[in-house]
Ligand SMILES: Nc1ncnc2c1ncn2[C@@H]1O[C@H](COP(=O)(O)OP(=O)(O)O)[C@@H](O)[C@H]1O
């Protein structure tokens with residue numbers, strides 16, 4: 001990226017002053033229902049969503065296709081209006097304001113570049129609509145073209161650009177307005193893997209440089225984990241969990257979150273007390289929980305947090321462990337995946353283990369007896 | 385490149401294309417165009433028989449001469465008929481036809497655009513129903529429908545009666561420029577609506593949302609995005625309305641009077657009553673040239689601007 005940053009001119013659209021600490025976007029109990037096709041049942045795209053997005057953060061809405069991410073973003077942008085609930089941007093209720101009267105800009109899913117305008121005119125559009133003076137427009141367009149490294153392509157039409165370049169134009173067209181919040185709807189979805197990974201990094205660096213709040217919609221968990229300061233995981237219109245990437249990954253609250261983000265082992269267990277649960281082979285694991293004694297719960301633990309040892313080795317009492325037998329070994333190059341079934345229990349606990357392929361790591365073969373062990377905080381009790 | 389572009393007919397003589405040359409593509413293109421010719425053959429025959437041949441006849445006639453007894457003498461190759469095109473009556477009739485046709489086109493555009501836009505933004509079901517409504521008039525003959533207008537606009541017709549009932553002075557509607565333009569708009573409006581509908585329907589409405597996102601109000605978004613992107617439809621519709629309006633015959637003949645003669649009627653009168661076939665033919669050729677030039681200029685300026 002170029003050595004420039006966006007000027008310190010405040011967003012041209014709405015120079016309001018909000019008290020420090022005001023969330024950039026505050027969504028409060030928002031529900032969106034669409035009328036069903038041909039008078040059928042209404043679709044609840046977003047269901048009682050409440051969310052505060054902090055000024056300057058890179059916030060991701062993550063969830064499978066159809067979970068209501070785009071609808072949420074469109075309500076912030078002003079393209080859909082909530083059926084109920086309120087949305088505030090820097091403290092101002094935006095209610096039924098049309099998009100052109102909101103201090104946010106959008107990078108659309110398919111870019112939505114104006115095909116009949118050059119790169120330059122696409123980028124200048126927002127400023128011209130705000131009646132910014134011509135030399136100011138020229139200066140800011142040049143600045144942002146440098147920022148997204150589109151120099152030399154000013155007079156091309158969008159269809160003469162590659163996907164990655166079009167994506168940059170879409171970004172520049174939004175950023176040139178110095179919005180307070182930038183909404184991005186799967187902006188990298190149309191790019192191939194290599195380019196997508198490069199752009200992830202670039203986009204994150206850009207966001208840090210310009211200091212604008214990004215609200216980023218994606219169904220790609222890896223992308224969300226890589227780029228975000230915080231992530232909200234959604235499913236069927238409901239927000240399941242919000243938190244930093246580590247928090248979402250290490251402490252998933254529900255089965256859906258644990259499953260959707262990364263690979264995970266799920267074990268059925270019975271609560272012994274507030275600090276431990278018992279699995280089907282009788283092993284007691286140290287997992288903090290707030291459930292009633294005797295209730296059945298699901299315990300989740302990530303495959304890469306597990307280690308394998310010979311069953312006859314000395315026990316490390318600071319670790320939780322399950323005795324089992326290796327069913328299958330898969331060599332993955334950078335890691336080795338094992339499938340292990342507990343020796344006892346009905347049904348026996350089954351665990352997938354992923355060990356990095358580093359020198360000195362002991363390898364096991366199918367049929368061998370092993371001890372699967374982990375640091376207790378690696379496991380977490382799910383709510384469902 | 386040069387070798388692969390030679391005619392394919394020299395069986396097997398062509399060298400195999402080098403791997404990094406687009407020889408295969410050229411082959412495919414050629415096969416494609418051969419297939420295209422085969423499919424196009426029936427309409428080609430049709431065009432030759434019903435368009436090129438009559439056109440050639442008119443062309444030959446336009447250089448013919450008139451004998452003293454009023455018979456047409458061909459093979460003289462005189463430009464007399466063309467020289468007479470500049471006479472004041474012809475110019476007056478041409479100007480009138482041009483005016484009516486332009487007005488008709490403009491009205492069709494102003495009336496048709498909002499309707500086409502409405503049509504294009506409805507659900508598939510509503511769209512289908514409305515499209516049928518647009519096309520229903522085609523199910524009966526234009527002549528019959530135009531006669532219906534003659535009744536409606538006549539001095540005993542509902543419009544004149546309604547104006548009288550409102551206490552307004554009696555007006556003459558029939559046989560006026562108003563009646564002609566009304567008839568032309570009525571007849572050709574679907575030709576404006578359909579291409580406009582096709583263009584607007586193709587439009588990506590997320591572009592309009594992008595414009596709104598970039599601080600354009602509804603009107604600005606229309607002017608900067610919707611309108612320029614629907615231009616191909618505007619151009620096509622305007623040509624489809626302007627050309628038949630300019631040469632209209634049936635409508636001005638039935639709804640117009642002696643002081644509203646348009647080119648179509650004038651040409652017919654040259655052939656039928658004045659028996660001046662060379663002049664009629666020359667007029668036809670001139671009209672054809674004007675339309676051709678209009679179409680070319682129009683397409684060049686707007687049709688391929690996307
Ligand atoms: N304009 C609309 N009319 C009817 N249903 C809609 C509309 N937009 C979205 N939906 C429905 O709302 C749900 C959420 O859609 P969306 O927000 O696009 O999901 P996502 O972006 O997470 O894939 C889906 O079931 C979708 O079919």
Ligand SMILES: [Mg+2]
Pocket residue numbers: 066069070
């Ligand atoms: Mg979406």
